[in-house]
Amino acid sequence: MNTRQISKILHDNDFVHESGTPEELKVAEYIMARCEEMGVTPHLEGFEVDMADVTFSKLTADGVDIPCEGFRLCGSGEVEAPFLYMPSTDPDSIAKAKGKIVLLDSGLTHFVFQDLYAAGVAGIITYTGNVFWRDNDIDHKELRGYVSLGKKKLAVNINAKSAAKLVRMNPKTVKISVKQDEFKGESHNVVAEIPGESDEFIVLSAHYDTTYLSHGSYDNLTGSIGLLGIMDELRNKKHHYGLRFVWCGSEERGLLGSKAYAAAHEEELKEKCVLNVNIDMIGSLMGKLMAIGSAEDAVVSYLKYLAAEVGVVLEARAGVGSTDSTSFADKGVPAVTFGRMAPQNQATIHVRYDTIKVLSMDNILADLKFIAEFTRRMADAARCPVSRKIPDTIKKQLDEYLNRVRKD
Numbered sequence: 001m002n003t004r005q006i007s008k009i010l011h012d013n014d015f016v017h018e019s020g021t022p023e024e025l026k027v028a029e030y031i032m033a034r035c036e037e038m039g040v041t042p043h044l045e046g047f048e049v050d051m052a053d054v055t056f057s058k059l060t061a062d063g064v065d066i067p068c069e070g071f072r073l074c075g076s077g078e079v080e081a082p083f084l085y086m087p088s089t090d091p092d093s094i095a096k097a098k099g100k101i102v103l104l105d106s107g108l109t110h111f112v113f114q115d116l117y118a119a120g121v122a123g124i125i126t127y128t129g130n131v132f133w134r135d136n137d138i139d140h141k142e143l144r145g146y147v148s149l150g151k152k153k154l155a156v157n158i159n160a161k162s163a164a165k166l167v168r169m170n171p172k173t174v175k176i177s178v179k180q181d182e183f184k185g186e187s188h189n190v191v192a193e194i195p196g197e198s199d200e201f202i203v204l205s206a207h208y209d210t211t212y213l214s215h216g217s218y219d220n221l222t223g224s225i226g227l228l229g230i231m232d233e234l235r236n237k238k239h240h241y242g243l244r245f246v247w248c249g250s251e252e253r254g255l256l257g258s259k260a261y262a263a264a265h266e267e268e269l270k271e272k273c274v275l276n277v278n279i280d281m282i283g284s285l286m287g288k289l290m291a292i293g294s295a296e297d298a299v300v301s302y303l304k305y306l307a308a309e310v311g312v313v314l315e316a317r318a319g320v321g322s323t324d325s326t327s328f329a330d331k332g333v334p335a336v337t338f339g340r341m342a343p344q345n346q347a348t349i350h351v352r353y354d355t356i357k358v359l360s361m362d363n364i365l366a367d368l369k370f371i372a373e374f375t376r377r378m379a380d381a382a383r384c385p386v387s388r389k390i391p392d393t394i395k396k397q398l399d400e401y402l403n404r405v406r407k408d
């Protein structure tokens with residue numbers, strides 16, 4: 001793969017491709033065509049996702065209209081209640097939410113939603129964007145299944161500038177109206193395999209879906225290109241371990257594609273998968289390459305040594321990333337995720353500014369070559385040296401990330 005090919009893939013897929021949409025499927029098919037060109041036959045694995053068409057959203061504060069977008073999957077209806085700005089979600093603040101429509105600084109995460117629901121909150125307002133940006137974009141948020149556990153509460157998302165306006169107004173009452181059709185849709189993982197000498201294998205993963213406002217050039221066409229580039233680097237030789245490439249759909253909605261894949265292939269992953277190598281966002285013009293190992297510390301040390309050996313600057317640590325490697329680690333597969341983390345005022349994600357402009361084709365190529373080198377060494381190992389045992393510190397972080405326990 002060369003920089004011209006990388007640039008072409010980015011331009012060919014320069015559009016919003018959200019979970020469960022025809023555009024997402026179009027990118028999946030595009031990736032499949034690139035695999036075919038390399039002589040590796042891919043297939044699609046579909047999985048069900050909750051979908052919603054929001055047909056009406058309205059937020060008024062003391063009768064003044066505030067532009068908003070209703071949360072997908074939060075139900076339909078209308079509610080009017082006193083307003084409360086909630087900068088914290090500590091127990092005292094939660095207790096005051098009873099009967100109020102609250103404005104949160106944070107996202108609507110599992111425990112925040114469940115606590116607000118139990119406290120008897122009337123409705124929820126979140127915001128995205130930035131008070132200093134010129135746009136008035138409003139992202140489409142959703143009440144995710146693993147957040148709501150089937151409970152419904154009306155919620156809207158607004159722009160950060162409107163949030164500031166609301167707090168300044170401090171209205172007596174606010175009113176939320178949302179109408180939507182909720183239905184089941186389908187999203188897809190693209191899977192392609194290069195068999196090894198052994199029937200054990202390494203899973204390489206990267207998500208290819210975007211959020212509502214983003215073309216996803218950086219997050220995560222770069223990672224999807226990374227997987228294609230690694231396939232190209234490693235396809236001409238038989239390796240000890242097989243290489244299974246999984247381009248995941250619906251990551252942006254809570255790792256849904258990798259969760260579906262890991263659930264559908266649980267036994268096989270436990271018995272035969274020695275390692276997961278995940279890529280989420282590489283090749284930004286600025287920022288540093290990072291690796292997070294959801295595995296024993298030795299793999300982190302190994303990555304640091306390898307980077308020094310081949311002359312790459314890499315920051316490596318143990319932990320759990322907010323990305324698809326987590327779904328594999330949770331099934332007991334040691335996992336490493338790679339990403340080049342740009343400073344937030346150089347490249348920002350989930351917004352209209354995630355475009356080709358923030359990227360460097362040379363950096364994408366350099367990053368994927370380093371990840372390919374690590375993968376090649378693991379794939380050619382007489383025995384994959386990474387222990388299959390996930391350390392307890394990582395298991396605890398997985399429990400927290402996946403909302404099985406509260407964070408301390």
Ligand SMILES: [Zn+2]
Binds near residue numbers: 207220251280
């Ligand atoms: Zn991502």
